[in-house]
Amino acid sequence: MPPAERRALLLLLALAVIGHAVLAWLHRPTPGAAPGDVRISGPSSSENLAAHRDSAAAAGRPLADGEKIDLDKAPAAVLARLPKVGPGMARKIAEYRVSHGPFGSLERLNDVPGIGDGLIEAIRDHAEFSAAGTRSQLTNPAPPFDLIAPARSRESGFSVIDLNRADGPELERLPGVGPSTARRIVEYRTKHGNFAAVDSLVRVGGIGPATVARLRGLVEVR
Numbered sequence: 036m037p038p039a040e041r042r043a044l045l046l047l048l049a050l051a052v053i054g055h056a057v058l059a060w061l062h063r064p065t066p067g068a069a070p071g072d073v074r075i076s077g078p079s080s081s082e083n084l085a086a087h088r089d090s091a092a093a094a095g096r097p098l099a100d101g102e103k104i105d106l107d108k109a110p111a112a113v114l115a116r117l118p119k120v121g122p123g124m125a126r127k128i129a130e131y132r133v134s135h136g137p138f139g140s141l142e143r144l145n146d147v148p149g150i151g152d153g154l155i156e157a158i159r160d161h162a163e164f165s166a167a168g169t170r171s172q173l174t175n176p177a178p179p180f181d182l183i184a185p186a187r188s189r190e191s192g193f194s195v196i197d198l199n200r201a202d203g204p205e206l207e208r209l210p211g212v213g214p215s216t217a218r219r220i221v222e223y224r225t226k227h228g229n230f231a232a233v234d235s236l237v238r239v240g241g242i243g244p245a246t247v248a249r250l251r252g253l254v255e256v257r
Contacts, residue, residue, distance in 0.1 A: 076172045084231040103163040106144070107137035124149060134213075137166035142211030142249075145241055152243030199229040200234070209250055216241055230256050 098104070098116055106114065106128065114125035130148045132138065140224045141162055144150050153241065198204055198220070206217035216239075234252055236247050 051204055101225065104161055105163050105165050106141075107132070107139065107164050107166040117161055119154045120158065124154075139164050139166045140211075143152060143213055145211055145246065146213035146215040147216065148241070152245040153240055163248050185225070195252075197257050198233065198254050199224065199256055209253055211246060211249060 062234070084235060087250055097118070098118070103243070104113060104117060111122070111125040111129040114128050115122050117125075120128070126170070127149060128147055138144060141155055141159060141164070144155055169197065203214065203217040203221055206212050206220055207214060212220075219241060220236070221241050227238075231235065233251060233255075235255055236242050236254075237244060
């Protein structure tokens, strides 16, 4: 073996020995520790693990009777505790809230794709909204309908909306109908033709019998 190759080989061996020694020193056992013990670096690792464990336990705990969750602020992990709301739907609710602002009312959840009357009724007793009233004042400063007695909408001077002619902004004036729901109504009408009756609204994704009952007297089909 030429002298140059021998020196290179010896250098590589020396570096390997040094590297092995450094690794052995870094992973040296703590004095008094039992063989096989695992060390977790960081002065507050145990506290962090305990906090994570408590957070995970709280997120997975079933809701108690009368317990409320703020749908305008709660993170997805907390929203997933609501009845019929799993991690996927909770994430959709949180993402929609980031894009469109707080809901302010339970009916506004209809705008989230995949949410219908059944889910809304399931979470009604556990939902609260810290932005209640704020959003409605911004989007509907002068409520166009008598929500207590919809049948009086004609008498109060407000026009009943024709489902076969109204555009998106007109439909958004209806209680519980936001931009997404209004868009789905228009898209359904464009694809399938005019509505034959108000009850035909149940064929639109995200609209169920409860929503139709709430809109009865506020909409018509001409």
